[in-house]
Amino acid sequence: MDIESYMNAVGQRAREVSRLVARADSQTKNRALLNIAAAIRKNSAAILAANQRDIDRSAGLEPAMIDRLALSEKSVGLMAEGVEQVASLPDPVGEIGEMKYRPSGIQVGRMRVPLGVVGIIYESRPNVTADAAALCLKAGNACILRGGSEAIESNRAIAALIHEGLSSAGLPAHAVQVVDTTDRAAVGRLITMREYVDVIVPRGGKGLISRLLAESRVPMIQHLEGNCHVYLDESADAQKALKIVENAKTQRYGTCNTAESLLVARPAAARLLPPVAAMLTARGVEIRACAGTRALVSAAVPATGEDYAAEFLAPVISVKIVAGLDEAIDHINAYGSHHTDAIVTEDYSNALRFLREVDSASVMVNASTRFADGFEYGLGAEIGISTDRLHARGPVGLEGLTSQKWIVLGTGQVRE
């Protein structure tokens, strides 16, 4: 098929229905979401059959990818649950901020409004199809979903149920469109049709996202890598330091909010590093460290500059002894990915300076970097974690999928 005209048609339909979705009241949107969840539960067999066809086709792929692709009775149930959760969240659309009277006599405030048409580009995991559709719908946006080619049958099956749920609630089925082609040219068009798409949310590996960044003509809420740090300040409590590093590094190795680098204030290195290093080694974590650390930790191997910039997503951590807070902040801002960084300290002034001066989407004091998550922050759900500076930083929930317009209430005022 002619991808260009196919994608244009998809975009045009999305733009057309976006107004209807934006105007839909909470009741209607929630009814659609609950219908979608019910349809997913009722048809899990069909979803799993489609998913099996994807898996059969994907024999060649690496196990990790197949693992992300595979659905189960349980994961289909969680998919439906996720959609129900979104239905239970408060509707952000139409929310009006504090209206202030101005000297002219007009009253000025802001109303939360949808972004319009959201394009989501993601890999393997078919559950993203349901998650993303639910969040976009609740935020009053039409969306265009482009999943991985390896999951196309699963995504098609889920899309059919989403359309069923939308229609039975009186909403246009095209409010959620799944790009029904595995041709890569479709992505190229999706990220350049400014006239139809207001924002792109990419979800996937660093490779995918940097490729999209290079070619996109549409604003993006990007999610690049997470090279997260834990800094043990001179005054750090040894118990907190041990617990936080253990949780931040070893709870899960593959997540973007996992700590990849440990910094320790020199005056506290001899006190804090040995027990922390022993814990890491006991858990099978490889320690790549500076000479100072290696003098205290026999198990440590030398670290290179790349190690300090790396997102390992594996049982590996880079460790560096720094002079103190200033060097720690400079190191994090220079080597980090501005995702999530934490300080362990009992020093009030250092805590405040770290919060203020570390240039990351999430900055924490005496807490594990693993908390950087939409649910943990109380967003209810997240469409991604932004490492962008504009619009939304960190976990992006319903609010990040909306914007605000100004509203003015007058009684006939004119400008002097």
Add this chain to the structure above:
Amino acid sequence: MDIESYMNAVGQRAREVSRLVARADSQTKNRALLNIAAAIRKNSAAILAANQRDIDRSAGLEPAMIDRLALSEKSVGLMAEGVEQVASLPDPVGEIGEMKYRPSGIQVGRMRVPLGVVGIIYESRPNVTADAAALCLKAGNACILRGGSEAIESNRAIAALIHEGLSSAGLPAHAVQVVDTTDRAAVGRLITMREYVDVIVPRGGKGLISRLLAESRVPMIQHLEGNCHVYLDESADAQKALKIVENAKTQRYGTCNTAESLLVARPAAARLLPPVAAMLTARGVEIRACAGTRALVSAAVPATGEDYAAEFLAPVISVKIVAGLDEAIDHINAYGSHHTDAIVTEDYSNALRFLREVDSASVMVNASTRFADGFEYGLGAEIGISTDRLHARGPVGLEGLTSQKWIVLGTGQVRE
């Protein structure tokens, strides 16, 4: 000179100093701003001399452009005043939003932070150099200013005084850099160096902005045209309608928040249109209208589809009779530029629907579109008026030049 490497050096310096500007406290930033204002007042003769050289060189340009280029004792005084006003505004940087306790025991909230490096691209008016520099500095951003080649001598003179003010307050002079070349390639590089520039704010004509939009690789807070509407609802008060249309259309013809199109509900057309049309004609405004209007208004000439989409910036207005609210909203969303639109009505439900359903950066009830302005909204000053959907819509002040990061306060919590 080699533009590419020149611009790279400019970008690199901006990125380097941006951290220092972000960390600067309110006192230091305000001292710098007041020093800049004082330097401008003290050296107005030098600024005017440089401006005269620009004017002499610009003999060829059209009068309107020369008019925007020309400075006077008075406008230089206003320039200094503007900078002093920015100094008097509250500092948005470091502001912490409501911190909420989460079930895990961590406390989560958001802190307002600078965007980093802001690139401003503008035409003629040299006063933008001082305005933009002041707003970026107060918001904790480093900035790169690229003014029109016709104003380069004026901008150079103003930049020298800005550097003087920055240095005497202990801030790096490079916190504000004026691109010191008239080579257009500099703009091409500025809008593509993502590694050094976080956001571009273009200020200028539609031509400039659509050109930048097409080529930019850096996020933009764009300001496209303002095709603003006033809709006279069936229940509109005749006096309010007359006053608001008069002010919205005739107070100033050249501004983006000036009304370019008038819509009237059919049942009220005979009651409302004749007096409004008479007022417009008396003020020398050409009326381009639909057949229904022309039947009521002899002075009206036929309107084309282009007229309804046009931003005249002149004593011309398009007029259309619509069936009622629904057609008005559809017309505005279809022909408007999503800038600013107003309804004149005494009907509660119609007022609410207009506020909710008109997809514009500013939506007003019984007030003149001319109020769409940073000062009128209480922002203190504005860097521009965004017609974008992401990050900031409508007048962009200090808040729009900042973003928010998440902060987490814990007492040793780890994730379950």
